[in-house]
Amino acid sequence: ADGDETAAIRRLRGIDRDRSVEKKGFRIFRAMSSAVDATGNPIPTSAVLTASAKHIGLRCMPENVAFLKCKKNDPNPEKCLDKGRDVTRCVLGLLKDLHQKCQKEMDDYVGCMYYYTNEFDLCRKEQEAFEKVCPLK
Template sequence: MSERRATSAELYAMSKHLGVRCSDLQIAYMRCKEKYNHPEDCLQEAKAVVRCSDNLLLEMLDKAPREFKDYCECLDYYTLDIRKCRGEQKTLEKAAPVS
C-alpha cells in the first residue's frame, strides 16, 4: 500500500462502513488510550485502525469507484454536510452495501 491516506470527505463517505468493519479495532484503541498516558503505548492499536481504514478505502475504490467519487465530491462541495448528499449516499450504499 502506498502512503495515500483517506481525505476527510472519504472518511465521511465510509463512516458507516468503518463503523461496521473497524469498530472492534477502534474500541481497542480507545481503551488503550484510556489506560496509558503515552501515545507510544497504543501505537499497535492505532496502526491497526489506520490499516483497517486504508483497506476499506482500497475496497471502496475497487467496488464502487464512480459512486464513491460522486459521494466524496458532494461532501467536499457541501463542506461535509451529509444531509445534502443523501442521494449519492444511497447510490454508494447500493453499489457497496454496509456489512
C-alpha cells in the same frame, strides 16, 4: 520547485485547478475525480472519511475498540502506537476495497461531500447510490 510543492499540496487536499468552475464570479474547485491516488492508494481527506464513516464504524470496530481501551488504560501515547497502526491499516484497507467495488458511486459521493463541506443532507442522493452498490454489512 515551489510550483511542484504547491501542486502536491493541492493533490493531497483533493483540489484540481484544471477542473474548477466559475460560479457568480467565484472560482469554485471541485474534488478530484477519484478518492485514490494514481498508485491506487486511498487519499483519506475529510470528505472521503466522512463519506465512508458508517463502513469504517462497522468494519474497523474491533481495532477502534482496542485502541480506545488502550488509551483509557494508559495515558502514555507510545503504549498505543501499535493499536493506532492497526486502526490506520484497517481504514486504508477498507477505503481501497470500497473504491475497487464501487468506484463511481464512491467518487460521486466524495465529490458531493467535498463540494458541500461534508453536509450529509445535501448529498443524500449520492449516499443512497453509494450504499446501494456497497451496502453496510
